[in-house]
Amino acid sequence: MRRAAAGFTLIEMMVVIVLIGVMASMVHISQGDNTARLARQEADVLLNLMHGLREKAVLEGLEFGLRLEPEAYQLMAFTQEQWQPLQPAVQLPQGVQLALTLEGQHHPLNDSAQLPHVVWLSSDENTAFDLHFDSPPVRWRSIVSDGLNDARIDDNGSLP
Template sequence: MRGSSLGFTLIELMVVIVLIGVLVSMVHISQGDNRARDAQQEAQVLLGLMQGLREKAVLDGLEYGLRLEPEAYQLMRYEADTWQSVEAPVQLPSGVVLSLSLEGRSHSLTAGVDTPQLLWLSSDENTPFTLHLDSPPLRWLSISSDGLGDPLIEVPETPHEG
């Protein structure tokens, strides 16, 4: 018969280490990086706004636009031969930025520009575009329009470099 031993067995130590690893992973997942979810939610908001602008432009007989900056966007309306801000700029969630492609070419989004890059016309047409929601260097998803129909969200199979 063996005497009582002091300390823990190797198996007991390994079980404790695995449990600590699982707990740390769960905390990291719950508190971790939410940029992909933020980009998805913002894309849904933008898509709804764009669909509403298309209808509003036709019903009101006015031209509407979106002025885009890398970290914000603003709704505008064309009145009295000038573009007017309809509301204050909407800031994107932290870590999510916009990039724009027009006619297949990257288009610079500079702050302080007074005219919108994307237009919705009373003739039920809009600017053909692809708007990307990124967290550089990752591209989470894109919103695209051919200029005639409603825009669509395109989600890559895996986030890739934009």
């Protein structure tokens, strides 16, 4: 008489291992690096904020600014003959950094002055700039302005 085998066959074990591997890879893909998506979303949020600042500057006859740091930005207003922060600095998602170009030249963002780097005037003019959202060496998105028209997204300025 043959005894009933106790345990699993080799085929059953291999099927279970393959299923666990497939499930683990699906979880890894769904929880993967979101830096690109987060950088693009933050650029969209900041662009909408810039459009609002431009309109508010003209309608209220005020000057507004944007102070930049490598990993944060802060809104400012020119009141009582000096620049005042309107809110605490907004931190960028981890791994995303800002880079600013003014007049074709890279502009360092690590200065300690509490002054804005980009300004919107009540005369409907603003600083001409290129603001880049990077995770070096990758450039995810850029916001550009010629100083006269609305700022816009420019994805053609991406680094290789």
